[in-house]
Amino acid sequence: xxxxxxxxxxxxxxxxxxxxxxxxxxxxxxxxxxxxxxxxxxxxxxxxxxxxxxxxxxxxxxxxxxxxxxxxxxxxxxxxxxxxxxxxxxxxxxxxxxxxxxxxxxxxxxxxxxxxxxxxxxxxxxxxxxxxxxxxxxxxxxxxxxxxxxxxxxxxxxxxxxxxxxxxxxxxxxxxxxxxxxxxxxxxxxxxxxxxxxxxxxxx
Numbered sequence: 001x002x003x004x005x006x007x008x009x010x011x012x013x014x015x016x017x018x019x020x021x022x023x024x025x026x027x028x029x030x031x032x033x034x035x036x037x038x039x040x041x042x043x044x045x046x047x048x049x050x051x052x053x054x055x056x057x058x059x060x061x062x063x064x065x066x067x068x069x070x071x072x073x074x075x076x077x078x079x080x081x082x083x084x085x086x087x088x089x090x091x092x093x094x095x096x097x098x099x100x101x102x103x104x105x106x107x108x109x110x111x112x113x114x115x116x117x118x119x120x121x122x123x124x125x126x127x128x129x130x131x132x133x134x135x136x137x138x139x140x141x142x143x144x145x146x147x148x149x150x151x152x153x154x155x156x157x158x159x160x161x162x163x164x165x166x167x168x169x170x171x172x173x174x175x176x177x178x179x180x181x182x183x184x185x186x187x188x189x190x191x192x193x194x195x196x197x198x199x200x201x202x203x204x
Contacts, residue, residue, distance in 0.1 A: 002147075004195060
C-alpha cells in the first residue's frame with residue numbers, strides 16, 4: 001500500500017501566517033519556517049506579537065475562514081486520493097485548519113493544538129509530539145507502507161528524508177540550494193508526475 005504525505009501550507013493552502021499578516025498589517029507575522037527553522041523560537045515570536053497587538057483567536061479564525069486552497073489544490077488532492085492514501089502532515093493547528101479542511105473535503109490531518117485563555121487570547125501551543133512529521137512517516141514505514149512525501153520548507157526536510165522519496169514543491173531558492181538531493185516541482189501536474197514516478201520506482 002502507498003501513502004502520500006503532504007505538507008499543508010505552501011502545498012495545498014496559502015501560508016496562513018503570511019496571509020494573516022497581510023490582512024492585519026503586521027509585517028513581522030510574515031516570518032515562517034522558511035525564514036526561521038527553529039519552530040519553538042518562531043512560535044514564541046508569533047505569540048508575543050499576537051499579545052502585543054491584542055489579537056484574539058477569533059480574529060485569526062475569521063481571516064482563515066475567508067481563505068481558500070491554492071488554485072487547483074482541491075482538484076489535485078481529489079485525483080491523488082483516487083490512487084493513494086493521502087495524509088496531511090502539518091505544523092499548523094487544528095484551531096486554524098478546520099475551515100481550510102472543509103474546502104479540501106476533509107482530508108486526514110495530523111497537526112498541533114493551540115491553548116487559549118477565557119478571553120480568547122492565544123497563550124501557548126501544544127505540539128502533538130516533537131518532529132511529528134518525521135515520526136509519522138517513520139511509523140508508516142514500520143507498517144510496511146511505501147511513503148512519498150512533499151513539502152516546501154525547512155521543517156519538511158526531515159519528513160522528506162524519512163520517506164522512501166521526497167519532493168520539494170515551490171520551495172525558496174535557499175532550500176533548493178541546501179537540499180539538492182530532492183527534485184523540485186513548481187505546479188500540481190509536475191508534482192503528481194513526480195509522485196507517480198517515485199512509486200513506480202519502488203514497485204519495480
